[in-house]
Amino acid sequence: MNYDQARYGDDERNEPLLAEKHSVTVDPGEDSVLPDDLTRDSLELPGLSEPELSRHYTRLSQMNWSVESGPYPLGSCTMKYNPTFIETVAADPDAAVHPDRDPETVQGNLELLYGLQEYLADIGGMDAVTLQPPAGAAGEFTGITIAKAYHERNGDDRSEVIVPASAHGTNFATAAIAGYDVVELPSGDDGRVDVEALSAAVSEDTAALMLTNPNTVGLFERDIAEIADVVHDAGGLLYYDGANLNALLGRARPGDMGFDVMHYNVHKTFATPHGGGGPGAGPVGVVEELADYLPRPHVRRVDEASGEAAADGGALADPDGGAGSGRSDPGPDPEFELYDPDHSIGKVHGFAGNWLVLIKAYAYIRRLGDEGLLDASAKATLNANYLAELLELDVPYAPFHHEFAATAGDRDAADVAKGMLDYGVHPPTTKWPEFVDEAMLTEPTEVENRRSLEDLAAAFNRAMADSDETLQEAPTRTASRRVDQTAAARNPRLSWQALDDARGE
Amino acid sequence: MSGRTAGSTGSPFAPHTAEETAAMLETLGVESEAELFDIPEAVAFDGEFGVPQRDERTVVRDLRETFARNDDLTEFLGRGHYAHYVPAVVDDLSSRSEFLTSYTQYQPEITQGFLQALFEYQSILVELTGLSVANCSMYDAATGLAEAALLSERVRSTGGSTVLVPETLRDGKRGTLDNYVDGSGLTVETYPYADGTADLDALADAVDDDTVFVYAESPTVTGAIEPELAAVGDLAADDDALFCLGSDPVALSLLEEPAAVGADVVVGEAGVLGLPTSYGMGLGLFACREEYLRQVPGRLVGAGEDADGRRAFTLTLQTREQHIRRERATSNICTNQAWVALRAAMHAASLGPDGLVALAEDCVRDAAALSADLDALDGVEAPLDDRHHFREFTVGVDDAPGVAAGLRERGFAVHVLDDERLQVCVTDLNAGATDDLVAAFAEVVR
Numbered sequence: 001m002n003y004d005q006a007r008y009g010d011d012e013r014n015e016p017l018l019a020e021k022h023s024v025t026v027d028p029g030e031d032s033v034l035p036d037d038l039t040r041d042s043l044e045l046p047g048l049s050e051p052e053l054s055r056h057y058t059r060l061s062q063m064n065w066s067v068e069s070g071p072y073p074l075g076s077c078t079m080k081y082n083p084t085f086i087e088t089v090a091a092d093p094d095a096a097v098h099p100d101r102d103p104e105t106v107q108g109n110l111e112l113l114y115g116l117q118e119y120l121a122d123i124g125g126m127d128a129v130t131l132q133p134p135a136g137a138a139g140e141f142t143g144i145t146i147a148k149a150y151h152e153r154n155g156d157d158r159s160e161v162i163v164p165a166s167a168h169g170t171n172f173a174t175a176a177i178a179g180y181d182v183v184e185l186p187s188g189d190d191g192r193v194d195v196e197a198l199s200a201a202v203s204e205d206t207a208a209l210m211l212t213n214p215n216t217v218g219l220f221e222r223d224i225a226e227i228a229d230v231v232h233d234a235g236g237l238l239y240y241d242g243a244n245l246n247a248l249l250g251r252a253r254p255g256d257m258g259f260d261v262m263h264y265n266v267h268k269t270f271a272t273p274h275g276g277g278g279p280g281a282g283p284v285g286v287v288e289e290l291a292d293y294l295p296r297p298h299v300r301r302v303d304e305a306s307g308e309a310a311a312d313g314g315a316l317a318d319p320d321g322g323a324g325s326g327r328s329d330p331g332p333d334p335e336f337e338l339y340d341p342d343h344s345i346g347k348v349h350g351f352a353g354n355w356l357v358l359i360k361a362y363a364y365i366r367r368l369g370d371e372g373l374l375d376a377s378a379k380a381t382l383n384a385n386y387l388a389e390l391l392e393l394d395v396p397y398a399p400f401h402h403e404f405a406a407t408a409g410d411r412d413a414a415d416v417a418k419g420m421l422d423y424g425v426h427p428p429t430t431k432w433p434e435f436v437d438e439a440m441l442t443e444p445t446e447v448e449n450r451r452s453l454e455d456l457a458a459a460f461n462r463a464m465a466d467s468d469e470t471l472q473e474a475p476t477r478t479a480s481r482r483v484d485q486t487a488a489a490r491n492p493r494l495s496w497q498a499l500d501d502a503r504g505e
Numbered sequence: 506m507s508g509r510t511a512g513s514t515g516s517p518f519a520p521h522t523a524e525e526t527a528a529m530l531e532t533l534g535v536e537s538e539a540e541l542f543d544i545p546e547a548v549a550f551d552g553e554f555g556v557p558q559r560d561e562r563t564v565v566r567d568l569r570e571t572f573a574r575n576d577d578l579t580e581f582l583g584r585g586h587y588a589h590y591v592p593a594v595v596d597d598l599s600s601r602s603e604f605l606t607s608y609t610q611y612q613p614e615i616t617q618g619f620l621q622a623l624f625e626y627q628s629i630l631v632e633l634t635g636l637s638v639a640n641c642s643m644y645d646a647a648t649g650l651a652e653a654a655l656l657s658e659r660v661r662s663t664g665g666s667t668v669l670v671p672e673t674l675r676d677g678k679r680g681t682l683d684n685y686v687d688g689s690g691l692t693v694e695t696y697p698y699a700d701g702t703a704d705l706d707a708l709a710d711a712v713d714d715d716t717v718f719v720y721a722e723s724p725t726v727t728g729a730i731e732p733e734l735a736a737v738g739d740l741a742a743d744d745d746a747l748f749c750l751g752s753d754p755v756a757l758s759l760l761e762e763p764a765a766v767g768a769d770v771v772v773g774e775a776g777v778l779g780l781p782t783s784y785g786m787g788l789g790l791f792a793c794r795e796e797y798l799r800q801v802p803g804r805l806v807g808a809g810e811d812a813d814g815r816r817a818f819t820l821t822l823q824t825r826e827q828h829i830r831r832e833r834a835t836s837n838i839c840t841n842q843a844w845v846a847l848r849a850a851m852h853a854a855s856l857g858p859d860g861l862v863a864l865a866e867d868c869v870r871d872a873a874a875l876s877a878d879l880d881a882l883d884g885v886e887a888p889l890d891d892r893h894h895f896r897e898f899t900v901g902v903d904d905a906p907g908v909a910a911g912l913r914e915r916g917f918a919v920h921v922l923d924d925e926r927l928q929v930c931v932t933d934l935n936a937g938a939t940d941d942l943v944a945a946f947a948e949v950v951r
Contacts (some may be wrong), residue, residue, distance in 0.1 A: 014617055014621070015621065028758060028866075032866055032868070034760075034869060038760060040759065040760065040765070044858065045853065046625075054594060056854075061618055062620030066607040069603065072607075074608065088565060095784075096571035096782045100920060101580070102913070105576040109572075125550070128739070134645065134786075138644060141684075148688075169834065170827050170839050172834075176688075177689075177837050180688070182832040203716050220545075224545075225548060251549060252548055268728075270772065272517070275608070275845075276843040276847060277609040277840065277841050279845060280840040292526070297743075320555055320557060344782050348648065350645045350785060351785020351786070351787045353785070366568075367558070369557045369559065370553050370557070370558070372514070372515060376516045379538070383907045414587050417612065427612060448520075448608055449521050450525045462726070475758075478615045479617040480617050480815065481813050483809055483811050483818075487810065488810075492805075493807055493809075494805055494806065495628040496624070496625070496628040
């Protein structure tokens with residue numbers, strides 16, 4: 001497929017900036033009831049009429065690639081289709097309540113949060129789930145902070161977190177921000193964790209091992225039970241990075257593999273839109289032993305608190321039990337309440353996290369149900385394998401699941417990616433993980449069908465067949481040609497105020 | 506079975522026909538998708554979650570019923586989460602799927618639209634703060650404050666380690682800050698308030714050469730406009746501590762410019778623009794002086810050129826970030842609140858500077874009018890301090906929980922601060938109901 005992106009603009013630039021269209025300066029203090037010393041002297045901002053504004057942003061949108069434009073196979077990002085009905089649901093005005101409402105008056109919100117906690121606990125094989133972390137990295141931070149609090153409470157002074165070399169950059173950064181020394185674990189020859197190397201790395205200083213499974217080249221860590229034993233025998237906890245959970249939906253659960261704490265990326269696995277970089281949500285699941293450490297406040301059923309319910313958080317009050325029956329009748333007593341877990345780590349967000357995102361994840365899970373979730377992992381893995389089969393590139397590590405790392409061999413993966421931009425697809429993640437030469441980490445997700453996978457494969461193969469010269473010239477059909485990122489970083493201009501030519505025309 | 510076949514129960518968003526699936530499986534030489542999985546039996550899951558598949562209509566109906574369980578109260582609530590009327594054009598434009606369903610702009614050539622929108626967002630914050638660097642967003646005000654404190658540790662010129670925050674700081678911010686600094690060498694201490702804003706004498710005593718970071722808010726958590734911001738900034742500067750101001754873009758359009766009062770960093774809740782009331786979901790404003798550029802957390806969009814010499818935008822200074830710098834990154838943030846930032850910029854641009862200032866002025870006037878009306882009631886005192894207010898203020902009554910309960914019976918939600926203090930917040934969204942609120946107060950306190 002060929003592709004020509006919209007390109008509004010002239011020889012100098014694309015669509016002018018808001019400030020280049022119409023800028024207004026006002027004196028905010030002029031008509032204020034506030035004394036002069038409390039107000040600012042001037043404010044200069046764009047002031048556009050609604051028709052101008054609509055045209056501006058419509059043009060910008062047309063100079064932007066999205067999942068609805070075409071394949072977006074960024075490895076580890078799970079760019080799946082975001083069903084539009086979840087937007088409708090999240091826009092319900094009844095859900096638009098303030099976080100300081102008395103819990104008794106927002107039973108609907110609490111019902112949804114409780115239900116999502118339960119769904120995620122079941123899907124991950126965990127005993128309790130917090131929905132407060134606003135993104136995956138925030139989930140990692142929450143999970144590692146829980147591990148830290150757990151060790152501290154046990155009088156156990158541990159200083160290290162072990163992270164495989166192939167892990168997401170957030171894992172390293174999270175461990176460091178939480179105050180741990182990061183111990184990097186080299187990848188084994190087969191692309192998996194080398195259990196011997198892990199055994200040598202763990203010690204009484206090990207607070208946790210952070211692991212993604214399937215790992216960042218799509219391989220299942222087959223030795224996971226042994227890995228869990230090694231970490232647990234050393235007194236450490238096992239942390240699951242949920243970035244790749246889409247591969248396992250309904251087929252394997254981190255809790256069953258021995259993980260103690262995990263985060264979920266609902267904007268990946270549960271189809272909430274990525275929004276150009278966010279918002280996402282990064283709920284964290286824990287085993288029973290860590291449940292008292294979850295952030296405050298936590299949602300529970302009132303009868304759970306008073307001990308009337310069955311034991312163990314996991315299977316309590318299935319949100320699908322009786323599917324809606326009796327739910328529209330709140331009755332005199334509240335069904336759900338907020339409480340502070342006994343050893344809570346405190347807060348990781350000012351309020352309750354990214355509420356609108358959580359609604360969408362809940363709606364998506366209810367739409368798919370067990371069968372849909374199982375089919376998502378099936379088709380995600382089928383698609384990755386089928387696509388790899390069509391590529392004229394080597395895929396050094398197999399058997400992979402929802403994603404694979406192809407190698408561009410003696411070509412520059414970043415150049416190949418630029419070439420693909422002209423062929424109607426978004427390229428994969430490039431040059432990562434680093435242990436694969438010229439890696440092209442590709443995750444087509446379940447939302448592509450055979451034809452779009454063939455288009456995607458054709459884009460790979462065409463770009464690979466292009467001459468070096470052609471690739472270095474690419475892209476030619478996008479709103480901008482190759483952007484000189486080195487020069488942009490050398491001379492940072494981060495606002496229109498910093499542009500010489502920004503004001504006036 | 507595939508999703509498109511009638512009666513199938515696969516994912517409705519996996520587009521494979523049964524024939525396609527069969528052909529793909531045949532190409533791969535397997536009988537079923539299950540054969541493609543390499544999961545040891547010992548850890549395989551063959552149970553069920555017990556979640557039935559539902560059609561779209563049912564899910565929409567069920568959730569509508571769920572949310573209908575929320576009591577329909579007119580909220581006069583603030584304390585860090587505020588909403589103003591969001592024009593329909595913002596909903597419409599931001600919902601364009603090219604924005605909504607895109608991701609981080611790793612390939613700038615094909616994502617110029619979003620990059621430009623984020624560059625514009627940064628620029629609006631640069632104007633509002635007077636500081637030359639604003640990032641693409643933090644998660645919310647609390648995480649923005651926490652990241653700002655960590656910034657102070659990286660750029661400090663002294664050996665100090667104390668972070669000073671108001672004693673009135675909300676638990677959501679304080680708790681988040683405590684967690685973020687726990688892994689650093691910083692410790693958090695508080696300074697007192699007097700008459701609703703910073704107690705400058707006490708703050709002067711609290712700031713010393715161990716102080717690396719002084720945080721002040723204007724408006725404060727109870728809506729008071731800090732009258733001596735420049736003095737707070739001077740106290741911080743005297744001991745080479747960073748001065749971090751917490752505010753929001755609507756307030757900043759009217760109140761003193763942060764750079765003019767010596768702020769080194771500005772954080773706060775930028776979701777006051779673009780976001781409806783959303784149970785605390787936010788948009789973390791983060792701006793700072795140019796000299797801290799290399800230590801800024803989060804994404805930055807910069808302007809550059811493409812191969813044709815045309816202006817183009819790109820994520821920049823990425824060597825600060827976790828995907829390059831790993832454990833030496835300035836933050837672990839990856840996914841941020843970009844789409845909310847897009848909406849905030851759209852909202853600001855649709856208001857224009859005059860509309861934004863008018864909105865801010867209403868936040869002052871409406872709060873003053875409502876507090877005067879309440880203060881006129883017997884048994885009610887409002888506000889409880891001698892400050893100017895923005896959106897909200899405290900209210901003194903004999904039995905605050907009892908009054909709040911009475912107001913709730915009459916359809917209103919207000920904050921209960923303690924046994925004798927309530928807090929009330931008024932914006933353009935509830936300004937039409939203030940007379941009813943005052944009448945309800947009158948009945949309840951009678």
